[in-house]
Amino acid sequence: MAIDPIEMDSGISAPELENNNTVQITGEDKQRIYYPWRFSLIIKLQEKKILHQVLKRKITDLWKPSEAFPLIDLGEGYYTVKFNKEENMAIALQKGPWFIFGAFLSVQRWEPNFVPSRAIQTLTAIWVRLPELPIEFYDDKILAKVGNKIGRLLKVDTCTSAALRGRYARICVELPLNKQVKSFVWIGSHKQQILYECEKLLCLNCGYLGHSSSKCLKTNTQIKAHFIKQKEDLKQKTQKHNIQEELGKVIQKDLLKPTVEDTSSED
Numbered sequence: 001m002a003i004d005p006i007e008m009d010s011g012i013s014a015p016e017l018e019n020n021n022t023v024q025i026t027g028e029d030k031q032r033i034y035y036p037w038r039f040s041l042i043i044k045l046q047e048k049k050i051l052h053q054v055l056k057r058k059i060t061d062l063w064k065p066s067e068a069f070p071l072i073d074l075g076e077g078y079y080t081v082k083f084n085k086e087e088n089m090a091i092a093l094q095k096g097p098w099f100i101f102g103a104f105l106s107v108q109r110w111e112p113n114f115v116p117s118r119a120i121q122t123l124t125a126i127w128v129r130l131p132e133l134p135i136e137f138y139d140d141k142i143l144a145k146v147g148n149k150i151g152r153l154l155k156v157d158t159c160t161s162a163a164l165r166g167r168y169a170r171i172c173v174e175l176p177l178n179k180q181v182k183s184f185v186w187i188g189s190h191k192q193q194i195l196y197e198c199e200k201l202l203c204l205n206c207g208y209l210g211h212s213s214s215k216c217l218k219t220n221t222q223i224k225a226h227f228i229k230q231k232e233d234l235k236q237k238t239q240k241h242n243i244q245e246e247l248g249k250v251i252q253k254d255l256l257k258p259t260v261e262d263t264s265s266e267d
Contacts, residue, residue: 030112039089040110041081042074046177048103049077058100063092076116093125094155094172097198106177123174124209125154129195130169137187138163143171149185150194151175168195180207 045055056071059081065088072080083089089109092098098105108123128150137143138160147153150173157170175181181202184193196202202209205216 037110039083039086044078044106046104074116078116125174127172127197133169147171147173177209
């Protein structure tokens with residue numbers, strides 16, 4: 001095959017050569033290529049690998065979408081779920097958290113320029129409760145501020161929006177898995193507690209999402225240290241007990257040993 005003479009031109013400086021290797025993407029290009037993915041998702045099954053067809057069947061059973069969809073393998077355990085209907089994307093984002101074979105399924109909205117090998121954080125959507133939230137704060141704008149302070153607000157529960165439930169407000173937020181969650185926020189001068197509806201997902205030990213307390217590395221380290229301390233304590237107690245036991249035998253032997261007076265009285 002003939003080689004284009006321009007490709008062999010060595011008279012181009014490095015900056016010019018780099019510039020010639022750049023494909024310019026215009027705003028019109030972005031609008032055209034991003035639009036088909038506007039209702040798509042990026043998912044990853046944490047700490048577990050399953051077959052592509054099994055994963056697709058499981059998320060279909062969980063989400064029950066109203067349309068057929070492709071599940072695109074991106075590598076590094078990441079997949080893109082391409083929906084054409086916003087309602088199906090909303091169900092996947094707002095009805096979770098989701099688990100497949102006991103493993104957490106991370107779900108986030110599709111984003112441009114996503115490279116799996118360089119993915120720094122994984123996001124998930126979680127319902128949170130605001131117990132005993134003062135009734136005057138059941139306001140859409142205030143709840144949006146609270147949700148965006150916790151993470152990124154996705155949805156306000158219907159009963160919360162209508163102020164039909166006074167015991168707690170309920171909102172759905174998007175959170176990263178590599179950051180500690182907040183246990184409270186200040187709303188003006190009111191300190192508001194936050195409860196997360198995800199027993200299997202939130203580690204109560206370290207405050208991170210994505211694993212339970214039983215699988216927390218910090219917890220396991222503490223348990224190991226605890227057992228080592230227990231072993232040392234037991235060793236010290238055993239040594240002390242042995243010393244006391246030997247000392248007790250000596251004392252008992254001395255007590256049982258007849259004295260000179262005892263011997264003479266017998267005579």
